[in-house]
Amino acid sequence: MPARALLALEQIADDEDTGSAARDDLGREHGFHKLVLSAFPFNAGGMALYERLGYRTVGIYREQGRLDGKWVDTIIMEKLL
Numbered sequence: 001m002p003a004r005a006l007l008a009l010e011q012i013a014d015d016e017d018t019g020s021a022a023r024d025d026l027g028r029e030h031g032f033h034k035l036v037l038s039a040f041p042f043n044a045g046g047m048a049l050y051e052r053l054g055y056r057t058v059g060i061y062r063e064q065g066r067l068d069g070k071w072v073d074t075i076i077m078e079k080l081l
Contacts, residue, residue: 020053028081035081038074040067047075055079 027035037055039046055077063071 024079024081032081035079037077038064039077041073041075050077053079 024035035055037050038061039050041047041060056079057075058078059076061074061076064074065072
């Protein structure tokens with residue numbers, strides 16, 4: 001996908017109500033079959049938003065990185081377009 005299209009996906013993602021459908025359409029237009037994201041499991045608000053937008057959890061990376069001196073997990077989520 002061209003860098004401009006990736007940037008557009010990020011900008012559209014800022015508007016939950018109209019952005020979700022527009023982002024999905026743009027992804028399809030550029031041949032994407034799915035969108036994938038990584039999130040912190042302790043970010044309850046973010047997790048709730050991703051689920052509302054149609055993402056589902058597909059896995060957990062244990063101790064994926066360090067945050068504030070502690071190892072933290074990340075959750076991997078996907079949304080089929």
